[in-house]
Amino acid sequence: xxxxxxxxxxxxxxxxxxxxxxxxxxxxxxxxxxxxxxxxxxxxxxxxxxxxxxxxxxxxxxxxxxxxxxxxxxxxxxxxxxxxxxxxxxxxxxxxxxxxxxxxxxxxxxxxxxxxxxxxxxxxxxxxxxxxxxxxxxxxxxxxxxxxxxxxxxxxxxxxxxxxxxxxxxxxxxx
Numbered sequence: 091x092x093x094x095x096x097x098x099x100x101x102x103x104x105x106x107x108x109x110x111x112x113x114x115x116x117x118x119x120x121x122x123x124x125x126x127x128x129x130x131x132x133x134x135x136x137x138x139x140x141x142x143x144x145x146x147x148x149x150x151x152x153x154x155x156x157x158x159x160x161x162x163x164x165x166x167x168x169x170x171x172x173x174x175x176x177x178x179x180x181x182x183x184x185x186x187x188x189x190x191x192x193x194x195x196x197x198x199x200x201x202x203x204x205x206x207x208x209x210x211x212x213x214x215x216x217x218x219x220x221x222x223x224x225x226x227x228x229x230x231x232x233x234x235x236x237x238x239x240x241x242x243x244x245x246x247x248x249x250x251x252x253x254x255x256x257x258x259x260x261x262x263x264x265x
Contacts, residue, residue, distance in 0.1 A: 134238055134248035140184065141244040143176035148201060148208075148219060150174075150190060153251045171198070172235060172249055173208070175219050187235040187249045188221045194228040196256045208232065229259045 137151040152171050157164040171190040177183055192199045192210040199217070202209035207224060208217040216224035221232035233254045239245035253264040 134236075134250050136246045136248050137172065137174065138247050139242075139244045140176070140239060140247055143174055143185065143247070145176045145178055146219065147205075148173045148175045151249075153249075155251075170251055170253065172251060173199075173232075174247060174249070183237065184239065185237050185247055186220055187237045187247075188217075189233040189235060189251075189254070191233070191253065191256075192228060193230050193233060193254065193256055193258075193261075199232065229257060230261060233261055 135153060138149070143149060150171055150173055152168045154166050155169045156166050157169065173188040173190050175186045175188070177186060188208075190199050191197070192212065192215050194210065194215045195212055197210050197212035199208045199210045199215075201207075202216065207219065208221075210216075210228070213227050214225070215227035217228075217232045218224060221234055223231045233252075235252065236250045238248045238250075240248070255262045255264055
């Protein structure tokens with residue numbers, strides 16, 4: 091038969107465990123919170139209007155984003171860039187969007203001096219304005235990105251920006 095002292099001891103233990111649980115649940119939620127957050131990738135971003143792009147002339151656009159790293163939220167800053175190339179009237183795709191990172195070693199890829207191709211300054215990987223390889227330095231062509239146009243008279247050009255693993259023949263998204 092438990093005496094009064096045992097009853098108080100069991101009550102104190104139960105009450106202490108209840109308080110510990112009340113503190114632990116929010117703490118665990120705080121620690122696991124970053125796992126439930128989306129990285130923000132996969133959304134279409136408006137870059138320009140179709141009328142501002144000239145046919146066959148590549149134009150570079152910065153991708154701005156608010157980054158989140160675990161519990162830290164960074165201000166809006168450039169996270170990458172994209173080349174947009176308007177295609178001639180009647181083409182299957184009105185605009186081609188290419189990641190401006192070389193698929194060889196992720197160096198930024200500018201236009202070649204002749205302005206008719208892209209040339210990576212790191213290892214001289216050369217690409218057509220459609221992103222295809224001209225030489226065999228890179229394992230694959232420049233990474234194409236999905237494009238969508240709004241339904242306006244002068245449609246907005248929206249691109250879904252994503253990074254891919256360098257030095258791979260396959261186009262594999264970075265985690």
